[in-house]
Amino acid sequence: MFPLDQYLPRRINEGPWLTGYSHRALIDRVNNDRVVLPICSLGTPLAELTKLAPLVLPPLYHEAMDSGLKDRILKRVNHCFPFYEGSKARTEYRGEFEIIELPPHKPSPLGTQPRVVAFSVDTAVEEHGPHIPLATDTIQSYAVLQRLAAEVDGFAIAPPVDYGHLTWGLPFGLSIDLTPQLVTEYVTGYVNAIVEWCNPSSIYVVDVHGSIVHRNAIQEGIRQSVATRWAFRWLHEPLVEFAGDRGDQHAGGVETALIEYINRELTDPDWWTGRIDELEAGQMSLEQAIELSPDLPRFIECAESTELNGIVGNIKNYYDIDANEMMNRMLSIARTDIAGLLADPAQP
Numbered sequence: 001m002f003p004l005d006q007y008l009p010r011r012i013n014e015g016p017w018l019t020g021y022s023h024r025a026l027i028d029r030v031n032n033d034r035v036v037l038p039i040c041s042l043g044t045p046l047a048e049l050t051k052l053a054p055l056v057l058p059p060l061y062h063e064a065m066d067s068g069l070k071d072r073i074l075k076r077v078n079h080c081f082p083f084y085e086g087s088k089a090r091t092e093y094r095g096e097f098e099i100i101e102l103p104p105h106k107p108s109p110l111g112t113q114p115r116v117v118a119f120s121v122d123t124a125v126e127e128h129g130p131h132i133p134l135a136t137d138t139i140q141s142y143a144v145l146q147r148l149a150a151e152v153d154g155f156a157i158a159p160p161v162d163y164g165h166l167t168w169g170l171p172f173g174l175s176i177d178l179t180p181q182l183v184t185e186y187v188t189g190y191v192n193a194i195v196e197w198c199n200p201s202s203i204y205v206v207d208v209h210g211s212i213v214h215r216n217a218i219q220e221g222i223r224q225s226v227a228t229r230w231a232f233r234w235l236h237e238p239l240v241e242f243a244g245d246r247g248d249q250h251a252g253g254v255e256t257a258l259i260e261y262i263n264r265e266l267t268d269p270d271w272w273t274g275r276i277d278e279l280e281a282g283q284m285s286l287e288q289a290i291e292l293s294p295d296l297p298r299f300i301e302c303a304e305s306t307e308l309n310g311i312v313g314n315i316k317n318y319y320d321i322d323a324n325e326m327m328n329r330m331l332s333i334a335r336t337d338i339a340g341l342l343a344d345p346a347q348p
Contacts, residue, residue, distance in 0.1 A: 001110065001117075001156040001198075006046045008142060011265040012133050016050040018057050019135035019162065022268050023127035023310055026134075026174050029055065030082045034096040037077065039070070042159065042197060043107030052100055057081075057176075058124050058162035060186075062104050063193035069185050073163075074099060076178055081125070083173035087300050090173075110198045115154030116341055117200040118145050121187055121218045123209045124162035125176040126169040128251040129311040131271035131279060132259045134174065136251065137208040138162055143262045144206065144235055144330050152338055154201075158194055161187060164207070165214040167293050168250055171303035172310045180217040187221025195226050202341040203230040206334065210236050210249075231337045238329040242321050243313075247286040252313025253321060261323035273318075280316055282309030 009020030018026065018035060036053035038044075039060045049056055060073065082097060083089035120141035128136040138160050149155045165183050169175025178186065191203060205222060207215060219232050236243060236254075243254040259266050271279065289312045292299040302308065 001114075002159050003046060004142060004146065004157065006050075007159070008139060009133055009135065009266060010263070012268050016054065016056050017135075018055040019124045019138070020133050021055075022130055022133060022271075023172060023174055024130035024271075025268070026055075030097075030174070031093065031095045034098065035082065037081075037097075037099045038102060039099065040102040041105040041107065042193060043105040044102055045105075048102065053098070058160070060163070061159075061190065061193065063196075064186055064189035066189075069182070069189065073178060073182055073186065076182060077163075077176055080170060080176045081174070084170045084296075084300060086297065087171075087173065088304050107197055110156070112154075114156035114198055114200040116152065116202050116204050116338060117156045117158050117194055117198060118148065118204040118206070119158040119160055119194070120145070120206050120208070121161040121164055121183070121214075122207050123164040123166045123169070123175075123177075123214070124160065125174070126166050126209075127172045127175050127310045128255065129279065129283075129309050131268045132251060132256055133266055135162070136255055136259055139262060139266065140208045140255070140258050140330075141206050141235060143258075143327070144334050147331055148334060148338060151335075152342075155338070156198065156200070161190055164209055165211060165217055166209065167211070167296070168289055168312050169310070170296060171292075171300040172308075180213050183214065183217035184221040184224065187218050188224045191222055191225035191227050191230075201229065203227045204337060204341060205230065205232045206235050207233075208235050210234055229341065231341055233334060233337050235330045235334065238333050239326050242317070242326060246314060246317055248313035248317040249286050249289075250310075250312035252283065252311055252315050253317030253319070254313070254326065256315065257318050257321055257323040258326060261327060276315060276318075279309065279311060282307050283311035283313060283315055284308050286312060
């Protein structure tokens with residue numbers, strides 16, 4: 001249904017999609033290479049988007065927004081990207097960032113009604129340190145969805161919603177936050193567009209990002225949509241003992257191990273694992289991130305005046321976890337969700 005091989009990165013720091021690059025690799029590139037945010041239709045071929053500029057952000061979809069919502073989303077994007085308004089990096093930015101609206105393009109009918117249409121709502125434009133891609137959350141979500149698609153008849157994968165609510169990436173730049181209200185409204189429009197397009201029996205929405213505010217906004221968006229049979233899952237829920245309980249929340253050992261497990265080519269060989277001590281030296285503790293989060297100007301000042309690298313967690317937790325076990329836990333909980341969606345609602 002959706003050509004993931006043309007969208008998800010195959011190797012870090014290569015290709016036209018900006019989200020396939022690490023934060024460190026992008027710092028110089030965004031000041032020299034034109035960046036484009038496309039607004040297109042669900043049916044627009046990805047090849048049309050990748051020709052727009054050397055670096056292309058994930059698209060926003062016409063079908064998910066009216067003009068008022070579009071204007072508010074774009075205002076927020078411009079406030080965050082490429083560097084947050086008011087930051088030193090924003091003042092020094094000399095690159096070219098453009099929003100391009102393509103003509104509507106009606107998607108081809110699927111031919112058969114899917115039993116499940118699945119997609120993620122993650123924060124793909126979010127720094128994940130110097131060693132793994134911005135799209136780390138989306139990559140993990142779709143690794144799970146691809147396995148489910150191979151196992152379940154009538155399971156169709158839709159394009160991801162790659163914009164959500166975040167905080168910790170903003171002080172470091174190259175991260176886009178949508179407010180919770182914008183996430184809710186956009187998810188509602190997106191789900192309605194998916195239902196109109198392919199009339200699935202059910203909708204399955206996942207995320208890895210994990211912020212509770214982000215997750216609540218997604219679920220409210222689905223509730224306000226026309227979808228009548230749906231399920232939502234935070235895929236890292238069964239990993240809390242490895243991540244949150246160890247203070248390893250963002251771009252640390254857990255996420256690095258999972259990205260390496262999914263595709264070793266998505267870890268930057270200039271950093272991983274040879275410079276793990278440098279990564280550890282620049283990481284921020286979970287406690288410090290939580291303390292700074294309510295005061296974004298102070299958080300930005302801290303990020304710009306220190307050697308912090310955007311990791312919030314414990315990179316050396318990598319040595320104490322098993323990526324295969326973690327992936328199997330995510331798959332297990334997702335399989336249970338799908339079994340529930342496919343069960344006959346008339347049966348007790």
